[in-house]
Amino acid sequence: MILEPENFWTAVAGVYGIASLASFTAFGIDKRAAEHGRRRIPERVLHGLELAGGWPGALLGMAVWKHKRRKASYVVVTALIVIVHLAAWAWLMGLFDRGAD
Numbered sequence: 001m002i003l004e005p006e007n008f009w010t011a012v013a014g015v016y017g018i019a020s021l022a023s024f025t026a027f028g029i030d031k032r033a034a035e036h037g038r039r040r041i042p043e044r045v046l047h048g049l050e051l052a053g054g055w056p057g058a059l060l061g062m063a064v065w066k067h068k069r070r071k072a073s074y075v076v077v078t079a080l081i082v083i084v085h086l087a088a089w090a091w092l093m094g095l096f097d098r099g100a101d
Helices: 005-035 045-064 074-101
Strands: none
Touching: 005 045, 045 074
């Protein structure tokens, strides 16, 4: 099934929006759990949400909740996820540009 361009961008926005909302919410929940000594959300789950397109929400969650900002290993993996997403979009946009000729 090939999406029309308008539907494709709507789908992309929807995926990124939902994943970002889930990621932002997960950061808030995990921060609250950390403050109260409760069971935490595993980092692999948080990174999974970022990989699924929720990295904008993760970055916002890190800033708003002041959470996971000092853990260097976590920040490095998150930065790599952002770079991979941006590189993939740059590559895709290059394909779209070539297809327009």
